Amino acid sequence: MPSESSSLLLLSPSIRDWVVFPLLIITFLTGLLRTVTSILLRSSKKIPADDRRVRGVLMRCGRLRNAGGFLSKDRWEARRKYWTNSDPEGPLRPKSPYLPKDGAKAAAANNPMANPAGAMEGMMGNASFMVQNMVMMQTIQHFFSGFVLLKVPFPLTKGFKGMFQRGVDLPTLDVSYVSSVSWYFLVMYGMRGVLRLIIGDPSPDEKQSQQIQSELGNAPGVPPPVKGKDAFKQECDNLEIAKYSGVLARSEKELLGGRYPKATKRAGKKGKNRGDDIFGQMGGDRKKGQAKKLQ
Amino acid sequence: MKPRAELQYLRQQKLRDPALVLSLSLPLIPSLSPKKESDLAIFEQLIVAGCDLGEFEVVKQCLGLLKEQFGAIVKTVLPAEPGKEPKVKVEGSSRVGILEGKFLEAQGDYSGATELYNLLLTQNPANVLASKRLCAIQKAIGTPAEAVKSLLSYLDSNPTDVAGWWELAELYLSQGHWQGAATAFEEVVLFDPLSHEVHTKLGECYYGMAASSKDGVCKDFSGEGMMAMARRHFAEALNLKRGNLRALMGLRMASRETALRPANVNDKKDVALVDGSVADIEVAQKLHEFACEEIERVTKGKYGKLGLGLKEIGRTEGEEILAAMASKGE
Numbered sequence: 001m002p003s004e005s006s007s008l009l010l011l012s013p014s015i016r017d018w019v020v021f022p023l024l025i026i027t028f029l030t031g032l033l034r035t036v037t038s039i040l041l042r043s044s045k046k047i048p049a050d051d052r053r054v055r056g057v058l059m060r061c062g063r064l065r066n067a068g069g070f071l072s073k074d075r076w077e078a079r080r081k082y083w084t085n086s087d088p089e090g091p092l093r094p095k096s097p098y099l100p101k102d103g104a105k106a107a108a109a110n111n112p113m114a115n116p117a118g119a120m121e122g123m124m125g126n127a128s129f130m131v132q133n134m135v136m137m138q139t140i141q142h143f144f145s146g147f148v149l150l151k152v153p154f155p156l157t158k159g160f161k162g163m164f165q166r167g168v169d170l171p172t173l174d175v176s177y178v179s180s181v182s183w184y185f186l187v188m189y190g191m192r193g194v195l196r197l198i199i200g201d202p203s204p205d206e207k208q209s210q211q212i213q214s215e216l217g218n219a220p221g222v223p224p225p226v227k228g229k230d231a232f233k234q235e236c237d238n239l240e241i242a243k244y245s246g247v248l249a250r251s252e253k254e255l256l257g258g259r260y261p262k263a264t265k266r267a268g269k270k271g272k273n274r275g276d277d278i279f280g281q282m283g284g285d286r287k288k289g290q291a292k293k294l295q
Numbered sequence: 296m297k298p299r300a301e302l303q304y305l306r307q308q309k310l311r312d313p314a315l316v317l318s319l320s321l322p323l324i325p326s327l328s329p330k331k332e333s334d335l336a337i338f339e340q341l342i343v344a345g346c347d348l349g350e351f352e353v354v355k356q357c358l359g360l361l362k363e364q365f366g367a368i369v370k371t372v373l374p375a376e377p378g379k380e381p382k383v384k385v386e387g388s389s390r391v392g393i394l395e396g397k398f399l400e401a402q403g404d405y406s407g408a409t410e411l412y413n414l415l416l417t418q419n420p421a422n423v424l425a426s427k428r429l430c431a432i433q434k435a436i437g438t439p440a441e442a443v444k445s446l447l448s449y450l451d452s453n454p455t456d457v458a459g460w461w462e463l464a465e466l467y468l469s470q471g472h473w474q475g476a477a478t479a480f481e482e483v484v485l486f487d488p489l490s491h492e493v494h495t496k497l498g499e500c501y502y503g504m505a506a507s508s509k510d511g512v513c514k515d516f517s518g519e520g521m522m523a524m525a526r527r528h529f530a531e532a533l534n535l536k537r538g539n540l541r542a543l544m545g546l547r548m549a550s551r552e553t554a555l556r557p558a559n560v561n562d563k564k565d566v567a568l569v570d571g572s573v574a575d576i577e578v579a580q581k582l583h584e585f586a587c588e589e590i591e592r593v594t595k596g597k598y599g600k601l602g603l604g605l606k607e608i609g610r611t612e613g614e615e616i617l618a619a620m621a622s623k624g625e
Contacts, residue, residue, distance in 0.1 A: 046419050046421060047419075047421040048421065049419075049420035049421040049452060052421055052452075052453070053451075053452050053453075053454070055455075056452075056453060056454035056455040057454055059454070059455050060454050060455065060482075060485070063485040063486055064485060067484070067485045067486070067488045068485065070484050070485070070488045070531075071481055071484070071485070072524050075481060204303075204306075204307045205303065205306070205307075205333070205336050208306065208307070208336070209336070212390065212424075213390075215422075215423045215424045216389045216390055216393070216419070216422050216423070216424055216425075217389070217419040217420070217421030217422040217423065218389075218419070248524075248527045248528070248531060249527065251527050251528075251530040251531040251534055252526065252527055252530045252578055252582060254530070254534050255530040255533055255534055255582070255585070256578075256581055256582065256585055259581050259584075259585060260578070260581065261574070261577040261578060261580075261581055
């Protein structure tokens with residue numbers, strides 16, 4: 001107890017009025033500014049058609065692996081054979097017709113360094129955030145460094161010291177005191193929800209408009225192109241080792257529930273040799289059925 | 296503001312009621328301006344509705360305003376370098392371009408619309424709307440085979456468009472091409488396995504394949520017969536939505552084929568086992584029974600008074616089954 005009382009600090013009300021609240025307001029306003037600038041900086045780009053096609057093919061293969069159980073085994077196998085055709089011009093092989101025709105251009109697109117405009121695009125959004133953050137932190141460290149602004153009303157472990165007391169290196173200071181830079185960070189990350197409340201989600205009209213734009217082949221941010229050949233090779237490997245597991249066979253059982261016919265020995269009666277192993281399986285199934293009844 | 300709110304509702308719910316849209320938006324025209332962002336959606340709605348109803352004067356007027364504001368699709372041929380093909384540069388708003396294309400289509404100028412959509416595609420090859428419209432034109436003026444061809448080339452570059460696969464399947468169905476339809480519906484199932492509609496459709500395709508083959512046990516895909524697959528898809532559809540009448544009818548018909556077949560002990564397919572324990576034919580009989588009862592139950596409330604006689608059909612089917620079982624000596 002003595003250690004706690006000794007670390008009790010009296011914070012001046014002026015700190016509250018001239019540091020805590022101003023920081024809160026400044027952070028809020030810069031957050032607003034940032035959202036607005038990000039909307040202004042957002043530019044509409046053409047979606048590369050080749051890339052979309054490659055993605056679509058990959059998605060189809062992925063669906064075949066994930067939802068393939070809804071097809072019958074033969075149909076599934078036929079599709080798998082088509083995709084994993086080992087011919088060099090097979091759909092997932094290096095000379096696939098699904099890959100962009102001009103290899104040189106594709107290679108350039110795959111290498112972000114060869115396309116500085118594309119790299120810039122991604123940086124623009126982050127840059128505004130970083131610039132603002134750096135300026136704010138410099139300002140705060142310049143004006144308010146070393147301030148202890150407030151005390152959170154609950155005890156915290158030592159681990160939070162770095163998070164709550166950045167810029168104040170006092171080993172004996174209780175962890176529940178918050179320094180100015182830390183206050184800025186806490187507010188900045190906590191502000192997102194508030195900002196979303198104030199700015200609001202995009203209106204349905206805006207959403208619809210965005211959807212039409214994407215159908216027209218424009219999108220605000222174009223994801224970096226997939227490396228077609230590599231992705232195809234991996235997908236091909238995945239498909240080659242994929243195993244069929246039918247999920248449709250149970251649908252009749254599920255539908256009929258208790259009415260589903262019980263296992264019979266009928267099949268075992270014919271062709272003794274062939275029936276025996278089936279009979280063995282049947283025995284297992286019957287036991288299962290009995291166990292169910294007991295439950 | 297009230298008509299605007301109503302128009303917005305129609306837009307958001309994607310309801311296509313051109314008469315209502317026109318009656319709501321025509322009085323608004325004098326107050327609409329293409330410079331106001333909030334009015335653009337109304338212009339679009341108005342133009343499409345006008346095309347639907349053949350109100351070409353209004354459409355022309357609105358399109359003119361939009362073109363003035365955003366620029367119509369213009370083709371300029373750049374001076375060709377020696378030995379190379381001249382490059383074509385297309386400028387203008389693609390969104391207005393699509394509207395203009397729809398206007399041309401509505402007037403029946405399909406060649407003009409095709410040209411315009413092709414221009415849009417040279418401007419941006421990823422323009423899905425333009426390539427969809429091209430398919431629609433093919434469907435409107437071309438033979439079914441041409442429509443299928445254009446849809447296939449569309450799906451080749453947009454393989455994840457589920458609605459496109461569905462459309463392809465319907466096109467195949469309209470030509471009685473069960474196998475093509477089944478393949479396309481399978482693609483839809485892969486993308487949307489929890490939709491009971493597509494399971495019903497796929498079941499119908501398999502049933503069609505099986506029923507149109509010689510004896511109803513088309514086994515050109517080794518292993519499970521098509522009829523059993525049809526049954527399973529109908530069953531899956533019913534698992535996803537109880538009382539799906541179409542699936543129930545399908546299930547009844549598909550299971551009947553197997554259930555009513557006189558069991559032949561020497562025939563391999565009659566001792567074919569499901570899950571290694573239950574005979575296929577028994578499952579089919581139970582399913583048939585179930586389907587008949589369910590149809591009776593579902594239709595009793597809804598259609599019973601209409602006297603469609605489904606109940607009687609169900610009864611006779613059941614009696615048939617009983618008779619078949621009796622003749623088998625079970």
